[in-house]
Amino acid sequence: xxxxxxxxxxxxxxxxxxxxxxxxxxxxxxxxxxxxxxxxxxxxxxxxxxxxxxxxxxxxxxxxxxxxxx
Numbered sequence: 001x002x003x004x005x006x007x008x009x010x011x012x013x014x015x016x017x018x019x020x021x022x023x024x025x026x027x028x029x030x031x032x033x034x035x036x037x038x039x040x041x042x043x044x045x046x047x048x049x050x051x052x053x054x055x056x057x058x059x060x061x062x063x064x065x066x067x068x069x070x
Contacts, residue, residue, distance in 0.1 A: 030055070 009021035011028045015036045022028045033039040033054065040052035042059040046066045053059040 004023050009023055011022045011025045013020045013022075013028060013031060013036075015032060018036070020031065022031065040054050042053040042056050044051045044053070044059060044062055044066075046063065049066070051062060053062060
């Protein structure tokens, strides 16, 4: 799989001054929510950890660290 070139990325970021472009419109939304709006809707509920994450897959990866702890 090759990295998409600038011209293969039809969806630009909607934030002023940000020149990033994306292959999928859903990636633009994810980018804006996490980078520009700093949204972190997913919270770890393990034993008072309380860390927040922008994506559910990142939360799931983080939860594995609690499983490894003694």
